[in-house]
Amino acid sequence: xxxxxxxxxxxxxxxxxxxxTLAAGVESLRGPLPLDAPAKIFPAKKQQKAEGxxxxxxxxxxPQIPHEIDKDRISLRENTCLKCHSKENHEKEKAPExxxxxxxxxxxxxxTKISQRRWFCNQCHVPQVDAQPLVGTTFExxxxx
Amino acid sequence: MTSLQMEKMAGIARLPLLIAGIVVGIxxxxxxxxxxxxxxxxxxxxxxxxxxxxxxQEYQETGHFSNRTGVRATCPDCHVPREWxxxxxxxIRATNELYHKLVGTIDTPEKFEANRLELAMHVWKTxxxxxxxxxxxxxxxxxMDLEKQEPRAADRHEEAMDEGKTCIDCHKGITHHLPxxxxxxxxxxxxxx
Numbered sequence: 221x222x223x224x225x226x227x228x229x230x231x232x233x234x235x236x237x238x239x240x241t242l243a244a245g246v247e248s249l250r251g252p253l254p255l256d257a258p259a260k261i262f263p264a265k266k267q268q269k270a271e272g273x274x275x276x277x278x279x280x281x282x283p284q285i286p287h288e289i290d291k292d293r294i295s296l297r298e299n300t301c302l303k304c305h306s307k308e309n310h311e312k313e314k315a316p317e318x319x320x321x322x323x324x325x326x327x328x329x330x331x332t333k334i335s336q337r338r339w340f341c342n343q344c345h346v347p348q349v350d351a352q353p354l355v356g357t358t359f360e361x362x363x364x365x
Numbered sequence: 366m367t368s369l370q371m372e373k374m375a376g377i378a379r380l381p382l383l384i385a386g387i388v389v390g391i392x393x394x395x396x397x398x399x400x401x402x403x404x405x406x407x408x409x410x411x412x413x414x415x416x417x418x419x420x421x422q423e424y425q426e427t428g429h430f431s432n433r434t435g436v437r438a439t440c441p442d443c444h445v446p447r448e449w450x451x452x453x454x455x456x457i458r459a460t461n462e463l464y465h466k467l468v469g470t471i472d473t474p475e476k477f478e479a480n481r482l483e484l485a486m487h488v489w490k491t492x493x494x495x496x497x498x499x500x501x502x503x504x505x506x507x508x509m510d511l512e513k514q515e516p517r518a519a520d521r522h523e524e525a526m527d528e529g530k531t532c533i534d535c536h537k538g539i540t541h542h543l544p545x546x547x548x549x550x551x552x553x554x555x556x557x558x
Binding site (some may be wrong): 295 | 427515516517520538539542544548558
């Protein structure tokens, strides 16, 4: 009898504590907000632009985008980046041509059109804002020879 | 009655006719212009589901729909000339669009997409011919401050002024999505810069 009372009280206690311990360990990135409440608003940051382009961190880095892209669209049918960066247009637009690597398929074959692997440019190339990095890094590129 | 008297009588009889004529004329003219204006609103343009489902949705994502300063360019701003005579010509041409509405040429998004290149080419051709007249109702190279633009825009605009290029040579697909193969087609037709 005594045993049953003990186990029941202990179980009830633990059940009561359980949600508390769980909540203390894991907190949602939105903070302790109810699901239907709007998340905290961060101040909008202006995009950084760099005439001549941003310096690359290492040789094979996809260069960051130094101009606005909010009017550009990439979908199955259209890619407005190519209005300026394609083989045909880059000269008159004074824009750098997409790298040679963008015309090569995964077997290494050269293509006349941009490779499907490189169609969605912003998978690799992104614009920048002046924000504190969330996670620090000690990365250093190999010394250039 | 002398013939002189008869002429006088006829003259008096004609007077109300003349007045009636003027009144009817004003009414007709008024309703004609009223109809012109009624069909010149964004609301009218998108009362067709063909327009509402396709181009209107895309337009809402663009700077001509909503922007920092709150100036909006509506469908007729870009698609219907402002001067009266050009406007009437455009409206008469629109009867062809009514015909296609009736036979359902573009009544599904798939059909619309399949015909989009042809439709776009019509607009590009017209704008090229009019030196992008509708754009210039609002925009003007003379009032553009190139210093305030990104270099990639300023460089091209300087060139455009020097060489007499027109807006639509370079600015395709600013309000609507572009169909596949647009660039090759436009270049082949001499409509691409």
